[in-house]
Amino acid sequence: MFGISVPPRQGVMNKKARSMAGIWLRAIVVIPTIATTDGTMANFIVTFEFKSDDTRKARYDSFVKKINELTAYKHWDETTSFYCFRLDTTADDLCSSLYVGSDFNATKDIMVVIDVTNKNKAVKGPLEYSSLLDLYLGF
Structure with a gap:
């Protein structure tokens, strides 16, 4: 699933950083578990x-x-x-x-x-x- 979100202004302190931030692309990718790398069986x-x-x-x-x-x-x-x-x-x-x-x-x-x-x-x-x-x- 992909979505576009605008970063919260209160989280960016200076004006230059706010203008550079623009729109963030947020990607939520669901990856199926195919290996038990966490030690579980x-x-x-x-x-x-x-x-x-x-x-x-x-x-x-x-x-x-x-x-x-x-x-x-x-x-x-x-x-x-x-x-x-x-x-x-x-x-x-x-x-x-x-x-x-x-x-x-x-x-x-x-x-x-x-x-x-x-x-x-x-x-x-x-x-x-x-x-x-x-x-x-x-x-």
């Missing part, structure tokens, strides 16, 4: 699908190992292909860490990392209905 959901083939088990096992490593085994995982946890990172960084740190194959596997706290997401793999994901998440 963000809440994440990671959901995934590994294509069934002869290397699926190895890819899956390395992915789970990486999640356990990143979360120090502090996560919720009672349902299939779904993890919920808190970390001090961003969705993009977490998605990259899981991709690079495991045998995840972006040409056939799918991973969606959702930062619930900051309303942000990151995706790897061939999503068929990405517009529906955007619509139903709302971001």
Whole structure:
């Protein structure tokens, strides 16, 4: 949001400074929080699908190992292909860490990392209905 305001005359003591001040441009820019740089933890959901083939088990096992490593085994995982946890990172960084740190194959596997706290997401793999994901998440 942008607005224009005139500086208050009582705040400027000398005449020259008042004439130089003119009109101030005030810009209020809302920047969405995408990183937890203040030391707080963000809440994440990671959901995934590994294509069934002869290397699926190895890819899956390395992915789970990486999640356990990143979360120090502090996560919720009672349902299939779904993890919920808190970390001090961003969705993009977490998605990259899981991709690079495991045998995840972006040409056939799918991973969606959702930062619930900051309303942000990151995706790897061939999503068929990405517009529906955007619509139903709302971001």
